[in-house]
Amino acid sequence: MSIYTKKGDKGTTSLFNPALYKEKRIPKSAQRIRVIGEIDELNSFLGIISSKIRNKDTKKFIIKIQKNLFTINAVIAGAKLSFKNEETKFLEKKIDKIEKLLPPLKNFIIPGGDTLASEVMYARTIARRAERELVALSKKEKVKPSLLKYINRLSDALFMVSRNINFAKGKKETPWKPR
Numbered sequence: 001m002s003i004y005t006k007k008g009d010k011g012t013t014s015l016f017n018p019a020l021y022k023e024k025r026i027p028k029s030a031q032r033i034r035v036i037g038e039i040d041e042l043n044s045f046l047g048i049i050s051s052k053i054r055n056k057d058t059k060k061f062i063i064k065i066q067k068n069l070f071t072i073n074a075v076i077a078g079a080k081l082s083f084k085n086e087e088t089k090f091l092e093k094k095i096d097k098i099e100k101l102l103p104p105l106k107n108f109i110i111p112g113g114d115t116l117a118s119e120v121m122y123a124r125t126i127a128r129r130a131e132r133e134l135v136a137l138s139k140k141e142k143v144k145p146s147l148l149k150y151i152n153r154l155s156d157a158l159f160m161v162s163r164n165i166n167f168a169k170g171k172k173e174t175p176w177k178p179r
Contacts, residue, residue: 011028016077032137038126042126042127045119045122045126046066048119049123061161065157076137076147083147083150088146098161098164107175109163109176110175111162116165117165123158127154130151
C-alpha cells in the first residue's frame with residue numbers, strides 16, 4: 001500500500017467522523033485541521049526531545065504526553081475515543097512533584113540554560129500555540145472540556161520539566177526584571 005493517496009491534492013482531507021462537517025472532505029485550512037497540525041508539530045518536537053532525554057522518569061513522562069497527544073488528535077478528528085480528566089490530574093501531580101524539588105520562582109525566567117531545557121521550553125510555546133488554536137475551535141464548534149484542560153496544563157508541565165532539567169544539570173536560571 002502506498003503512503004500517498006492523492007486524495008488531498010486539491011487541499012482537502014477527511015476525518016474519522018465526516019458527520020462533524022456537512023461535507024465528506026474538509027479544507028486543510030479548516031480550524032479543526034489547524035489544531036490537529038499544531039498538536040502534531042508539538043508531538044513531533046517532543047519526539048526530538050525524548051530522543052535526547054537520559055532520565056528514565058522524564059523520558060517516560062514525555063512519551064506518555066506524546067501518546068495522549070495522539071489520542072487528543074484522534075478525538076478532535078472525530079474518533080469515538082474518550083479523554084479523561086485523570087490525564088490532566090496526572091500532569092498536575094507531576095507539576096507539584098517537580099515544583100517541590102526546585103527553588104521557588106520570584107520572577108519570570110528567560111528561557112535558556114541547558115540545550116535540552118531550552119528545547120523543552122520551546123515545546124511549551126508550541127503547546128501554547130496549540131492551545132490558542134484549540135480555544136479558537138471551541139468558539140466555533142463543540143470541544144470536549146477535558147481536551148482544553150489538558151492542553152492548558154501541558155504547557156505548565158513542560159515549563160516545570162525545563163526548569164527541572166536546568167536544576168539537575170546545575171544551570172542557573174536567568175530572571176527577567178523589567179527595566
